[in-house]
Amino acid sequence: MDMSSISRHEFRLEFLVTSLLFTAFCGYGLVWIEELVISEHWPLDEQRFWPGKSYDLNGYLDIIVAGKEHPQYGRPNILSLRYLDEVARINQYIVHNITVPVDLEGKHYEVAYTDLCMSFDWACYLNDHLTMLMPKSRWGNFSGPIAEFASDIINNEVNITYPIGWRGSEPIYFGALVGRPHLVDREGHFDHATALRLTYNVGNISYIWRKKLASWLTNKEKPPSGESQMLSETAAGEGQAHCCLV
Known part of the structure; x- marks a missing residue:
């Protein structure tokens, strides 16, 4: 069996799992950045509230x-x-x-x-x-x-x-x-x-x-x-x- 073929496929599961974890991490990172920007520019404040711009309010x-x-x-x-x-x-x-x-x-x-x-x-x-x-x-x-x-x-x-x-x-x-x-x-x-x-x-x-x-x-x-x-x-x-x- 060709050794180069073995080296290419030996760690394919590890590469697949690593790529999925990296994608999930990057996706969560974008959500975190979005929440940070929103909270910085439109913080939830009961006396500085504007409908449509205050995204943290549940009530x-x-x-x-x-x-x-x-x-x-x-x-x-x-x-x-x-x-x-x-x-x-x-x-x-x-x-x-x-x-x-x-x-x-x-x-x-x-x-x-x-x-x-x-x-x-x-x-x-x-x-x-x-x-x-x-x-x-x-x-x-x-x-x-x-x-x-x-x-x-x-x-x-x-x-x-x-x-x-x-x-x-x-x-x-x-x-x-x-x-x-x-x-x-x-x-x-x-x-x-x-x-x-x-x-x-x-x-x-x-x-x-x-x-x-x-x-x-x-x-x-x-x-x-x-x-x-x-x-x-x-x-x-x-x-x-x-x-x-x-």
Whole structure:
């Protein structure tokens, strides 16, 4: 038998195992580098939190809202004012009316989302994209000298485009907020969508609030919307989406 042939195949198992271990090690190393970069640039801080950039948070709950599906025409345009108003009403109710009892230093409190939320400069994320999707006439009533200034900002500094819109220099990623948009031009403006996403970010200790929100969403006797119907019922776990029809 050729000795060179023996030398080539004698350690083939060792080479195979070594290559697999090396590949696994390199793969884990890339994950470690990714986590290091994310934690360095977007550290998890309850007062410096920004949805979509704070990847270490587990205490959040998403709600996907869509209109009732028509057997012939499919789901309606969730961007119509009737639906936007109903989604905004649901959002306001969740923010201000879903409360849980807390006893602290002998005193009893009812705390809401605004007391438990992760915030940025002490301000909660309140699904402001709903306001941006409203007609511009609904954004605020201005008069006098400030009216022209406000109108200039609204018309020139706010851009509602998909997948990325802009509010001044602040990017808004509509790609994660709007479902199946119909684009009307190459810039990404859209006039139709079938679903909207609402996000509620709370600290890890706020499991009871998330559970109560899930219970309210799945209440078939008193649904969130007068016409609502649950698509699915899931536990109030981290990141699990509830779908409401309005």
